[in-house]
Amino acid sequence: MSTSDRGAPPARSPNPPRQSPPLLEIEELRVTFGRTAAVRGASFSLEKGETHCVVGESGCGKSVTALAVMGLLARGARREAARLEFAGQDLRALSERQLSALRGDRMAMIFQEPMTSLNPAYTVGSQMAEVFTRHRGGSRRAALDRAADLLARVGITAPGMRLGQFPHQLSGGLRQRVMIAMALMCDPELLIADEPTTALDVTVQAQILRLLAELQRDLGLGILLITHDLGIVARIADRVSVMYAGEVVESAPTAALFAAPSHPYTRGLLACVPVPGKVKREEALGSIPGMVPRIPPGFTGCAFRDRCDHAAPECAGAVPRQQAGAHEVLCRLPPGWAA
Amino acid sequence: MLRFALRRLAVALLVALTVMTLSFLLTRLSGDLAISIAGAGATPEDVAIIRRAYGLDRPLVAQFLDWAGRAAVGDFGDSYFFKARVSTLIAERMPVTLTLGLTGLAIALAVSIPLGILAAVREASWVDRLVQLVAMVGQAMPSFWLGLILMITFGLRLGWLPISGTGSWEHYVMPGVVLAFSAIPALTRLTRSGMIQALGSDYIRTARAKGLSRLSILGKHALRNAAIPVVSIAAVQLGFMLGGSIVIETVFALHGVGFLAWESISKNDFPVVQAVVLVLALIYIALTMAADLLNGLLDPRLRAA
Numbered sequence: 001m002s003t004s005d006r007g008a009p010p011a012r013s014p015n016p017p018r019q020s021p022p023l024l025e026i027e028e029l030r031v032t033f034g035r036t037a038a039v040r041g042a043s044f045s046l047e048k049g050e051t052h053c054v055v056g057e058s059g060c061g062k063s064v065t066a067l068a069v070m071g072l073l074a075r076g077a078r079r080e081a082a083r084l085e086f087a088g089q090d091l092r093a094l095s096e097r098q099l100s101a102l103r104g105d106r107m108a109m110i111f112q113e114p115m116t117s118l119n120p121a122y123t124v125g126s127q128m129a130e131v132f133t134r135h136r137g138g139s140r141r142a143a144l145d146r147a148a149d150l151l152a153r154v155g156i157t158a159p160g161m162r163l164g165q166f167p168h169q170l171s172g173g174l175r176q177r178v179m180i181a182m183a184l185m186c187d188p189e190l191l192i193a194d195e196p197t198t199a200l201d202v203t204v205q206a207q208i209l210r211l212l213a214e215l216q217r218d219l220g221l222g223i224l225l226i227t228h229d230l231g232i233v234a235r236i237a238d239r240v241s242v243m244y245a246g247e248v249v250e251s252a253p254t255a256a257l258f259a260a261p262s263h264p265y266t267r268g269l270l271a272c273v274p275v276p277g278k279v280k281r282e283e284a285l286g287s288i289p290g291m292v293p294r295i296p297p298g299f300t301g302c303a304f305r306d307r308c309d310h311a312a313p314e315c316a317g318a319v320p321r322q323q324a325g326a327h328e329v330l331c332r333l334p335p336g337w338a339a
Numbered sequence: 340m341l342r343f344a345l346r347r348l349a350v351a352l353l354v355a356l357t358v359m360t361l362s363f364l365l366t367r368l369s370g371d372l373a374i375s376i377a378g379a380g381a382t383p384e385d386v387a388i389i390r391r392a393y394g395l396d397r398p399l400v401a402q403f404l405d406w407a408g409r410a411a412v413g414d415f416g417d418s419y420f421f422k423a424r425v426s427t428l429i430a431e432r433m434p435v436t437l438t439l440g441l442t443g444l445a446i447a448l449a450v451s452i453p454l455g456i457l458a459a460v461r462e463a464s465w466v467d468r469l470v471q472l473v474a475m476v477g478q479a480m481p482s483f484w485l486g487l488i489l490m491i492t493f494g495l496r497l498g499w500l501p502i503s504g505t506g507s508w509e510h511y512v513m514p515g516v517v518l519a520f521s522a523i524p525a526l527t528r529l530t531r532s533g534m535i536q537a538l539g540s541d542y543i544r545t546a547r548a549k550g551l552s553r554l555s556i557l558g559k560h561a562l563r564n565a566a567i568p569v570v571s572i573a574a575v576q577l578g579f580m581l582g583g584s585i586v587i588e589t590v591f592a593l594h595g596v597g598f599l600a601w602e603s604i605s606k607n608d609f610p611v612v613q614a615v616v617l618v619l620a621l622i623y624i625a626l627t628m629a630a631d632l633l634n635g636l637l638d639p640r641l642r643a644a
Contacts, residue, residue, distance in 0.1 A: 006408045071548055104550030111548075116541040121563045121638050166639040180548070 023048045023190055023222040027083035031068050033076060037295045038064040040246035049220040053237035055227055057266035059292040062226045070109050071099045087189065089144045105135040108183035114175035118167035124178050125163030131185045150181040154211055173204035182297040192224045209236055232272050234258060242266045243297050245303035252327040262329040264308045343635050343642045349626045359577040359593060363403050366609040367602055375607045376419060415614035420606040425614045428599060435505050436595035440580040442511045443518030448573065451523045455530020456557065470527065478524035486517045486590040502590035514591045522576040529572055533565030567634050574630035582619040
């Protein structure tokens with residue numbers, strides 16, 4: 001599908017003739033910044049209307065993966081992939097102009113920093129309206145009306161008044177709601193949310209998550225949610241991919257992952273989260289010693305081996321990708337070793 | 340916005356008062372005015388007569404209040420040297436200086452803003468380095484030298500432009516370019532650094548994620564935020580151009596306020612000196628205030644401050 005036929009009525013036919021391609025399909029994605037490999041062969045896919053969480057510590061390549069999908073990597077970054085498709089369309093083949101026609105229209109993104117992600121010099125209404133007029137044309141008035149509807153939809157009271165306000169007049173939670181509403185202006189199929197609640201108060205976090213889950217259900221949005229918070233994953237994800245040092249080390253449907261985490265890193269992450277009723281009061285919470293290493297290009301073996309309790313000499317060699325149904329693990333340990 | 344504007348106005352008035360006092364005091368500090376007006380061969384009686392005639396024998400405070408009271412309504416008295424009203428002298432010459440200054444600023448902005456944006460967009464490339472080199476050379480070049488080179492090249496050799504006087508718009512081209520050259524380096528660098536900072540910000544990432552056009556990202560989202568320091572410095576530069584264009588007015592024989600200031604200083608014509616200093620300072624204050632207001636329009640957060 002090229003951008004030229006986007007004017008034709010419904011680009012997304014409700015009854016695809018054959019099985020439609022996944023909304024997002026990433027295979028062997030690699031991103032390098034100079035001597036640092038930020039993403040090293042990450043693969044996963046996202047179906048229409050699905051919520052896929054990518055979890056991991058800071059610096060493990062989650063955000064870079066998201067930015068690579070959107071084509072928003074900083075200058076100097078190198079992106080390679082065996083496959084990078086959005087609704088069957090090869091993102092690698094698109095020019096910047098074609099890509100920018102997709103961005104904000106069919107795929108939208110919200111960020112971790114609601115305080116700085118809106119332009120301080122323009123009103124909320126102006127920033128929301130411009131996405132719509134850019135991709136759909138029409139009058140500014142019509143765009144502002146849609147903006148007001150969406151502000152109401154994301155739970156902002158007095159939306160008409162908010163349109164005339166500047167970002168600095170809003171709280172962090174409100175700004176993130178504005179970002180979400182702005183992302184929805186053109187009815188995207190894919191919403192990438194990069195740690196959307198990290199910078200917010202706990203109570204506001206819960207509201208925003210509930211909102212995302214609701215929107216997902218009502219609008220059939222595919223959501224790629226990046227987070228380091230396993231509590232969030234458990235609540236809203238259909239599927240989880242755990243990233244470590246630029247690789248997806250484990251990927252599974254949410255229930256399966258929580259029931260039988262297989263990668264030592266996943267198990268380590270889970271041990272760091274207190275579960276009411278499971279963790280005894282006197283018991284210390286788990287922690288993973290060390291931090292995510294910087295991986296130079298050409299690195300081989302398991303990147304987690306220096307921090308892993310189960311490391312063995314063969315971990316320095318090629319690591320097998322093992323699959324049991326929908327559950328994939330990148331580890332030499334046999335599936336179900338921990339059971 | 341109105342409260343913001345009123346607050347800025349109050350500050351501006353205070354500064355104006357301070358400048359009035361200073362400009363009055365400075366001329367009195369430069370020696371006994373009666374002696375210097377009387378000239379070298381004057382007798383003590385002559386000096387005494389002059390002192391009384393000009394009211395210099397009265398207490399300083401009385402002299403100041405008298406002068407300030409009249410200056411407030413635009414009456415700066417008579418020039419000792421030109422035998423004309425000071426206000427007339429300044430009014431006659433102000434158009435030349437204003438035309439020159441505004442021409443200079445317009446040229447400077449027209450050159451430095453595109454250059455600064457270009458350098459920022461191509462940060463750390465050869466384009467960026469070239470722009471910075473040009474800015475550095477511009478800064479190092481003395482304006483009288485550049486003026487003379489231009490006169491020789493375009494005035495004498497090629498005969499394209501007149502080299503002195505104020506008869507037509509063509510007379511302002513070369514002095515305008517020379518004046519602009521003094522402002523271009525600072526404005527280019529500020530535009531460049533402001534744009535680099537803006538382009539690296541989260542809201543630009545958002546703008547790109549929204550799929551906006553490059554023009555909108557650069558011109559609407561980045562430039563508006565990068566413009567604030569540029570506006571402030573452009574106002575200061577225009578102040579410099581209006582008040583400090585003495586060298587260029589002399590080189591190109593433009594009889595503007597700068598030239599008048601230079602003449603009256605050398606002739607010890609202190610009513611003129613006082614008035615010129617005051618008028619230029621007031622223009623400066625007005626420009627700073629205008630820049631503040633413009634910045635308030637550009638960035639809503641400044642209105643609250």
